[in-house]
Amino acid sequence: MSSFSDELKRREADGLFRRRRILASPQGARVRVDGEELLSFCSNDYLGLANHLALIEAACRGAREFGVGSGASHLVTGHTAAHHELELALAQFVDAPAALLLSTGYMANLGIVTALVGRNGEIFADKLNHASLNDAAVLSRARLRRYPHCDLAALERLLAASTAQCKLVVSDAVFSMDGDIAPVPELLALCEAYDARLLLDDAHGFGVLGARGRGVLEHFSLPLVPYPPRLIYMATLGKAAGVFGAFAAGEPQMIEWLVQSARSYIYTTATPPMLATAVLASLRVIAEEGWRRERLRELVAVLHRDLRPGRWRLMPSVTPIQPLLIGSAHQSLEVSEALRRRGILVPAIRPPTVPQGEARLRISLSAAHGPGDVALLVDALNELRIA
Numbered sequence: 001m002s003s004f005s006d007e008l009k010r011r012e013a014d015g016l017f018r019r020r021r022i023l024a025s026p027q028g029a030r031v032r033v034d035g036e037e038l039l040s041f042c043s044n045d046y047l048g049l050a051n052h053l054a055l056i057e058a059a060c061r062g063a064r065e066f067g068v069g070s071g072a073s074h075l076v077t078g079h080t081a082a083h084h085e086l087e088l089a090l091a092q093f094v095d096a097p098a099a100l101l102l103s104t105g106y107m108a109n110l111g112i113v114t115a116l117v118g119r120n121g122e123i124f125a126d127k128l129n130h131a132s133l134n135d136a137a138v139l140s141r142a143r144l145r146r147y148p149h150c151d152l153a154a155l156e157r158l159l160a161a162s163t164a165q166c167k168l169v170v171s172d173a174v175f176s177m178d179g180d181i182a183p184v185p186e187l188l189a190l191c192e193a194y195d196a197r198l199l200l201d202d203a204h205g206f207g208v209l210g211a212r213g214r215g216v217l218e219h220f221s222l223p224l225v226p227y228p229p230r231l232i233y234m235a236t237l238g239k240a241a242g243v244f245g246a247f248a249a250g251e252p253q254m255i256e257w258l259v260q261s262a263r264s265y266i267y268t269t270a271t272p273p274m275l276a277t278a279v280l281a282s283l284r285v286i287a288e289e290g291w292r293r294e295r296l297r298e299l300v301a302v303l304h305r306d307l308r309p310g311r312w313r314l315m316p317s318v319t320p321i322q323p324l325l326i327g328s329a330h331q332s333l334e335v336s337e338a339l340r341r342r343g344i345l346v347p348a349i350r351p352p353t354v355p356q357g358e359a360r361l362r363i364s365l366s367a368a369h370g371p372g373d374v375a376l377l378v379d380a381l382n383e384l385r386i387a
């Protein structure tokens with residue numbers, strides 16, 4: 001048995017040791033880290049709502065009305081009027097017949113996948129899917145087939161060859177390290193043709209994509225009446241929505257099946273109701289403050305317009321996830337550190353999170369940034385690329 005200390009030293013030697021930064025401020029364009037104020041391009045708070053006054057006040061009201069802890073699981077006595085109201089609002093928000101609130105996106109994916117497929121099922125997963133979807137597939141004991149990123153022909157070959165009774169295609173809607181968008185209409189058409197279900201994980205699209213921020217389905221203007229019976233839509237509430245949690249949406253019978261059988265829903269304490277009241281306020285802000293999505297589009301355009309072509313390539317993303325492909329893990333780290341010395345925080349993403357030779361800076365933009373903030377980043381990168 002090797003000791004933890006040996007394993008930890010090996011991680012350190014391989015440049016894979018992770019250190020947590022300690023923040024002394026809320027999320028925002030500028031954060032206080034280790035006594036320094038830094039311009040941050042590393043949160044998933046895409047709309048700048050994590051520190052929004054309306055959400056903070058809603059959380060306080062929720063705490064005063066329901067207390068802090070929910071005290072029980074949803075199926076016992078933890079399911080409050082705030083949770084109930086939020087589920088109705090979430091369903092309406094994404095034009096789905098029904099929705100279920102779950103504790104986190106990670107737990108939602110574990111619960112949904114294991115409730116939908118078992119030992120005799122087969123799961124078809126994009127190679128670049130989020131880790132939680134892969135973990136869920138392993139937990140389900142279904143056969144797992146991973147297809148090359150967004151390769152519809154490869155997916156179709158796998159579906160055509162499958163003899164499983166129960167088939168589930170799973171895909172991120174917006175890929176978290178590349179920022180590109182899955183071909184959702186085509187995925188849905190393949191699921192129709194081969195009698196499969198489709199689980200879409202819209203963690204990075206909800207609140208951001210579509211003119212009204214309803215997410216990837218609005219982005220593609222998919223007809224949602226009647227709701228596609230094969231579709232299970234899932235999104236998280238800790239990114240653009242600025243709070244915490246996740247939900248699944250779809251046919252009422254499918255949602256009821258999750259209530260009855262998703263183990264990560266049943267065997268856990270209900271989310272604090274104050275978070276449900278905060279998310280309710282967040283949905284209102286997402287709907288009313290359309291300028292936040294416009295600001296994001298503007299910032300993406302500024303970045304692509306002003307960053308000079310050079311050794312590193314900005315990947316072709318229209319979402320707030322804007323990866324700058326550098327290649328070597330070592331160099332990515334150096335660029336990230338050079339930016340940090342200039343007061344700018346951008347994380348280097350290295351293997352195994354991304355493939356070998358595709359290390360990158362993951363720039364994430366937020367409506368909390370102004371055009372001047374992006375200009376500071378662009379100037380610093382343009383200088384570093386010449387140096």
Ligand SMILES: *Cc1c(COP(=O)(O)O)cnc(C)c1O
Pocket residue numbers: 103104105106107109130132172176201203204236237238245246
């Ligand atoms: C962040 C993320 C999750 C996990 O959501 P949490 O609420 O943070 O647990 C799941 N899927 C994708 C694609 C994500 O980016």
